[in-house]
Amino acid sequence: MKVAFLTAITVPLLVAAHKPHVLPRQATSSATPSPASAASAPPAAATPSASGSVLPTFAYSLAATNPTAAPLSLISSGTLTSQTLALSTTEAAGAVPTYFSNAPPLPDLSTVLPASYPTLDKTPPTDSPEVLAWIAEVNASGIAIPNIAPTVAGGCPTNAAAVADTSRCWWTCGGCVRDTDVTTCPDKLTWGLTHDDGPAPFTPNLLAYLAQVNLTTTFFNVGSRVISYPNTLRDEYMSGNQVAVHTWSHPFMTTLTNEEIIAELGWTKKVIKDVLGVTPLYWRPPYGDIDDRVRAIGQAMNLIPVMWTRLSATVTFDTGDFNIAGGTDSPSEVLYNWQNIVSNASTIDTGFIVLEHDLFLQSVEIATGYILPAALANNPPLKIEPVITCLHKTFNEAYIETNPNATNPIPNSGNNSSSSTTSGGGAQASGSSGSGSGSAASKTNGAVSNSGLFTAVGFVALVFVSSLNLLL
Numbered sequence: 001m002k003v004a005f006l007t008a009i010t011v012p013l014l015v016a017a018h019k020p021h022v023l024p025r026q027a028t029s030s031a032t033p034s035p036a037s038a039a040s041a042p043p044a045a046a047t048p049s050a051s052g053s054v055l056p057t058f059a060y061s062l063a064a065t066n067p068t069a070a071p072l073s074l075i076s077s078g079t080l081t082s083q084t085l086a087l088s089t090t091e092a093a094g095a096v097p098t099y100f101s102n103a104p105p106l107p108d109l110s111t112v113l114p115a116s117y118p119t120l121d122k123t124p125p126t127d128s129p130e131v132l133a134w135i136a137e138v139n140a141s142g143i144a145i146p147n148i149a150p151t152v153a154g155g156c157p158t159n160a161a162a163v164a165d166t167s168r169c170w171w172t173c174g175g176c177v178r179d180t181d182v183t184t185c186p187d188k189l190t191w192g193l194t195h196d197d198g199p200a201p202f203t204p205n206l207l208a209y210l211a212q213v214n215l216t217t218t219f220f221n222v223g224s225r226v227i228s229y230p231n232t233l234r235d236e237y238m239s240g241n242q243v244a245v246h247t248w249s250h251p252f253m254t255t256l257t258n259e260e261i262i263a264e265l266g267w268t269k270k271v272i273k274d275v276l277g278v279t280p281l282y283w284r285p286p287y288g289d290i291d292d293r294v295r296a297i298g299q300a301m302n303l304i305p306v307m308w309t310r311l312s313a314t315v316t317f318d319t320g321d322f323n324i325a326g327g328t329d330s331p332s333e334v335l336y337n338w339q340n341i342v343s344n345a346s347t348i349d350t351g352f353i354v355l356e357h358d359l360f361l362q363s364v365e366i367a368t369g370y371i372l373p374a375a376l377a378n379n380p381p382l383k384i385e386p387v388i389t390c391l392h393k394t395f396n397e398a399y400i401e402t403n404p405n406a407t408n409p410i411p412n413s414g415n416n417s418s419s420s421t422t423s424g425g426g427a428q429a430s431g432s433s434g435s436g437s438g439s440a441a442s443k444t445n446g447a448v449s450n451s452g453l454f455t456a457v458g459f460v461a462l463v464f465v466s467s468l469n470l471l472l
């Protein structure tokens with residue numbers, strides 16, 4: 001009942017917000033259902049979705065499913081009634097993770113007061129003392145911030161000039177990546193598991209399943225959700241998962257000003273540090289929306305971007321799981337996408353990273369009931385692990401406080417004015433050509449009003465989720 005309410009109210013808006021990153025894949029996959037025969041039969045007929053529309057059925061085959069999985073027909077209908085599981089334990093202040101060394105003790109949660117943080121699901125103000133200090137740190141990092149204008153809302157169709165300017169390396173429109181982006185795992189058939197947008201009401205269900213099958217993942221967490229579910233974040237961390245940053249309010253980052261980007265990242269780093277005692281060194285831009293300006297600010301804030309594997313415009317490793325709850329992708333389409341991902345993964349020399357979410361029950365059910373059991377039974381076998389370990393790094397290297405700086409330099413090391421061989425200091429010191437005024441504090445035109453439709457829509461929906469916190 002409560003779940004159905006959550007689903008019906010929130011999801012259509014969120015799906016609209018997530019559309020841009022699935023468009024290329026959908027353009028292909030929804031037009032051409034796979035002719036492959038299915039070992040696990042898809043539902044007999046097209047399934048009615050949460051929104052009442054009838055979605056096409058896709059063929060897929062899975063090596064295994066979870067015997068306790070919810071039937072796909074229930075997952076698609078929006079009437080799934082699985083209970084949220086309680087956390088396995090509420091972690092006490094002073095507890096220390098045992099799976100890596102030198103981690104600080106968990107802070108006292110009673111000191112983490114929501115009133116001390118910005119409004120949830122809204123880009124934080126840029127004139128607070130905290131944000132001004134982070135702006136100064138970015139400025140002092142010596143990393144040049146390219147002086148390129150923010151994009152406007154609407155993605156590729158509404159940003160012709162930005163799309164044409166390949167020098168900004170905008171992932172959203174064309175899939176441009178830099179060496180500093182993590183897009184795959186180095187070892188073939190290794191899956192760097194990730195789950196985005198939590199912590200959320202059904203994250204404990206995912207955690208319970210992962211513990212049962214001895215897997216861990218990388219959680220890209222939204223700062224506003226951390227305020228709502230701090231104990232869930234602590235359980236993620238204490239049970240061996242990598243915790244990473246997914247911004248405060250889930251905006252399209254390229255639409256923000258430099259200062260807004262700093263506020264989004266800074267507050268998310270801070271709330272995670274306040275709840276766990278450690279500050280993540282990895283982040284994922286919502287919708288994968290990153291360009292060289294956003295990359296540079298992330299680097300100056302000691303954050304390494306993690307994307308998902310993209311082989312071409314039509315082969316992106318996005319399950320589409322986010323769209324089940326909103327009724328725009330059927331579960332069979334997600335499983336069809338998954339089959340294509342595994343099949344494509346076997347053709348490349350590296351491992352891979354896949355986009356999945358833990359915000360909605362439907363996404364968690366499709367992962368724990370179908371995708372992960374199939375992945376565990378896959379032939380050839382897959383190695384499934386968090387991104388940090390798939391990169392051959394230790395958990396110490398996932399967080400600033402525990403990072404062995406001598407052997408694993410943090411992203412902004414070497415770019416400080418003090419350590420730079422270039423004199424002059426500030427953002428101009430590293431002086432990449434054409435970076436103009438370069439200062440992190442310099443305003444770029446018209447961005448504040450540019451958060452626009454997609455961001456606003458996603459924001460409204462996420463507010464519903466957080467305000468339903470008490471109901472759930």
Ligand SMILES: *[C@@H]1O[C@H](CO)[C@@H](O)[C@H](O)[C@H]1NC(C)=O
Pocket residue numbers: 214
């Ligand atoms: C669980 O996974 C870890 C890491 O992959 C491995 O070292 C350990 O042996 C596994 N434990 C069991 C009980 O399978």
Ligand SMILES: *[C@@H]1O[C@H](CO)[C@@H](O)[C@H](O)[C@H]1NC(C)=O
Pocket residue numbers: 025028029314315316340341343344347
């Ligand atoms: C890769 O995925 C695409 C769909 O995204 C699919 O059409 C294609 O057949 C897949 N390739 C392989 C080798 O499985």
Ligand SMILES: *[C@@H]1O[C@H](CO)[C@@H](O)[C@H](O)[C@H]1NC(C)=O
Pocket residue numbers: 400401402403404405
């Ligand atoms: C590495 O450097 C960071 C930032 O300068 C610092 O906070 C951290 O404590 C250092 N790591 C260790 C293990 O000392």
Ligand SMILES: *[C@@H]1O[C@H](CO)[C@@H](O)[C@H](O)[C@H]1NC(C)=O
Pocket residue numbers: 140141410412413414416419
């Ligand atoms: C950069 O300089 C700041 C002080 O300006 C210092 O706090 C920080 O630790 C330095 N970072 C690195 C990576 O050296």
Ligand SMILES: *[C@@H]1O[C@H](CO)[C@@H](O)[C@H](O)[C@H]1NC(C)=O
Pocket residue numbers: 135136137139140424425426427439441
């Ligand atoms: C940025 O750095 C420059 C040069 O070091 C300095 O003049 C300016 O005041 C700094 N701005 C901020 C906001 O810290």
Ligand SMILES: CC(=O)N[C@H]1CO[C@H](CO)[C@@H](O)[C@@H]1O
Pocket residue numbers: 142143144296411412413414415430432
């Ligand atoms: C050592 C180091 O990280 N240097 C980087 C400083 O920042 C520039 C970009 O502004 C990078 O190109 C360097 O690699």
Ligand SMILES: [Zn+2]
Pocket residue numbers: 196197246250286287
């Ligand atoms: Zn997201």
